[in-house]
Amino acid sequence: MWQPQLLLTLVACSVIVCGGSVAPSAGQLRRIWLQDHCNAGICTGVEISRNDYVILSQAPIAKQLMLTFINSSIAKIPHLMFDTFPDLQLLRMENCSLDTFEKPQFEGASNLMSLFLGYNRLKDIPKNIFLGADNLATLHLQNNLLKVLHNLSFHALKELKELSLAGNQLEQLPLGVFSGLRKLVDLNLAGNRLQALPRGIFDKNLNLTRINLAENRFVTFESELLKLQSHLMLLDISGNIMPELTLNFSLLEQAVAHSCDLRRVTVYGIVKDLDVHNNSLLDIPHIPVASNVTSLDISQNPLGNLQGNPFRRFTALMRLNLSSTNTQELAEGLFKKQTQLQMLDISANGIYSLKITMFDSLKALQYFYFQQNNWNCDFLQLLMSSFVKRRDISFMEDITAPELVDDYVDGIACWYESNKPSKKCDGGSTGNSDSALELSIVRNEIKAFTELVEKKFIKVYRMLDEMKLKL
Ligand SMILES: *[C@@H]1O[C@H](CO)[C@@H](O)[C@H](O)[C@H]1NC(C)=O
Numbered sequence: 147m148w149q150p151q152l153l154l155t156l157v158a159c160s161v162i163v164c165g166g167s168v169a170p171s172a173g174q175l176r177r178i179w180l181q182d183h184c185n186a187g188i189c190t191g192v193e194i195s196r197n198d199y200v201i202l203s204q205a206p207i208a209k210q211l212m213l214t215f216i217n218s219s220i221a222k223i224p225h226l227m228f229d230t231f232p233d234l235q236l237l238r239m240e241n242c243s244l245d246t247f248e249k250p251q252f253e254g255a256s257n258l259m260s261l262f263l264g265y266n267r268l269k270d271i272p273k274n275i276f277l278g279a280d281n282l283a284t285l286h287l288q289n290n291l292l293k294v295l296h297n298l299s300f301h302a303l304k305e306l307k308e309l310s311l312a313g314n315q316l317e318q319l320p321l322g323v324f325s326g327l328r329k330l331v332d333l334n335l336a337g338n339r340l341q342a343l344p345r346g347i348f349d350k351n352l353n354l355t356r357i358n359l360a361e362n363r364f365v366t367f368e369s370e371l372l373k374l375q376s377h378l379m380l381l382d383i384s385g386n387i388m389p390e391l392t393l394n395f396s397l398l399e400q401a402v403a404h405s406c407d408l409r410r411v412t413v414y415g416i417v418k419d420l421d422v423h424n425n426s427l428l429d430i431p432h433i434p435v436a437s438n439v440t441s442l443d444i445s446q447n448p449l450g451n452l453q454g455n456p457f458r459r460f461t462a463l464m465r466l467n468l469s470s471t472n473t474q475e476l477a478e479g480l481f482k483k484q485t486q487l488q489m490l491d492i493s494a495n496g497i498y499s500l501k502i503t504m505f506d507s508l509k510a511l512q513y514f515y516f517q518q519n520n521w522n523c524d525f526l527q528l529l530m531s532s533f534v535k536r537r538d539i540s541f542m543e544d545i546t547a548p549e550l551v552d553d554y555v556d557g558i559a560c561w562y563e564s565n566k567p568s569k570k571c572d573g574g575s576t577g578n579s580d581s582a583l584e585l586s587i588v589r590n591e592i593k594a595f596t597e598l599v600e601k602k603f604i605k606v607y608r609m610l611d612e613m614k615l616k617l
Pocket residue numbers: 190216217
């Protein structure tokens with residue numbers, strides 16, 4: 147709690163002036179009432195510039211556990227912050243234009259557990275700067291301007307569990323930068339410019355279980371880096387452009403590698419949740435120990451019609467996303483082993499019809515997304531009545547109404563066979579897939595033709611305009 151009688155002293159503080167003092171100048175003592183700006187741990191509109199030497203108070207203020215600065219512009223954390231607030235456990239100075247650290251900065255900060263300094267202008271984490279913050283568990287430095295780190299930047303943070311350096315400009319990291327962080331669990335390096343990491347960089351972080359390397363410039367990933375971590379919860383390397391990815395961990399709960407333009411994915415060891423959507427995969431990931439995979443997202447890949455029986459060993463699968471995979475047909479036995487599947491997404495493909503018997507094995511299905519396909523209306527009706535509605539399975543309607551839709555069945559677009567009398571369904575006739583393909587080709591051709599005609603008209607108009615100009 148803030149004590150109203152508290153008198154804080156700032157030097158050259160540009161906001162809070164008392165005693166009718168003169169205009170601030172560096173080196174001049176100025177007294178301020180900080181409680182005018184802070185209420186219940188929230189401080190607003192506090193401004194401290196780079197050259198200010200700030201003394202907050204002569205006497206310590208006990209029992210203040212948290213401080214959050216909002217809409218403040220603070221070039222640095224005041225020098226005696228932790229002498230003034232010896233009990234401080236959480237300090238949040240995000241978006242404050244912080245650009246530098248005092249030295250020493252964290253003396254007396256042994257109660258500090260969480261420090262949030264994201265969205266500032268920090269360029270450097272000086273060596274040994276965190277000396278004194280020996281109980282810090284969470285440190286967020288995301289969205290600053292960090293370009294380099296030193297071996298000793300995080301020295302003394304032996305209790306640190308969570309570190310975010312996301313959204314900086316880091317190009318490389320020194321080998322020893324994390325070696326003092328023996329308890330590190332969660333490391334976020336996303337959104338930097340890293341191309342490679344030195345071998346052994348995580349060898350002292352045996353409890354590291356969540357690591358985010360997304361949106362960097364890696365062209366390859368080596369599982370070697372994390373060979374000592376026996377149980378990884380999350381590895382995210384999305385948004386790094388690399389032709390292939392091989393993971394080899396004894397136990398990986400969740401691996402995310404979307405938007406990497408991957409052509410090949412191989413996972414040795416156990417992976418439970420694999421998300422490789424938006425890549426260039428022509429085949430489903432190669433996973434020898436597929437029986438432990440519970441979630442697989444291979445949507446937005448040009449897989450085409452799946453050949454053979456690719457899911458036969460994925461016996462524990464609960465979620466499967468095959469949306470936007472350029473699929474026209476699904477083999478009758480494709481989901482034979484997916485008796486535990488709860489969610490299946492085959493939306494945004496060119497599927498016309500299926501064998502209705504293929505759903506017999508999907509005994510646990512609760513969510514089935516199949517909108518945005520090329521459905522034959524008769525088949526769609528059968529699918530709805532004999533499976534989706536009968537089993538009370540959730541589905542999603544088509545959002546946009548395509549121009550050439552013939553009909554909707556429960557909100558899902560479908561088409562009747564052209565030129566042929568619409569025949570009643572005989573248990574889902576996959577024999578029609580050729581005509582389905584033709585139909586979708588014709589539809590696409592019409593679309594392409596329309597676009598072409600439009601382009602030609604634009605060209606003709608432009609030529610006419612040019613001729614007019616010449617005349
Ligand atoms: C911070 O600034 C924004 C925009 O100037 C304002 O809308 C908001 O109310 C301010 N927040 C506080 C807590 O003063």
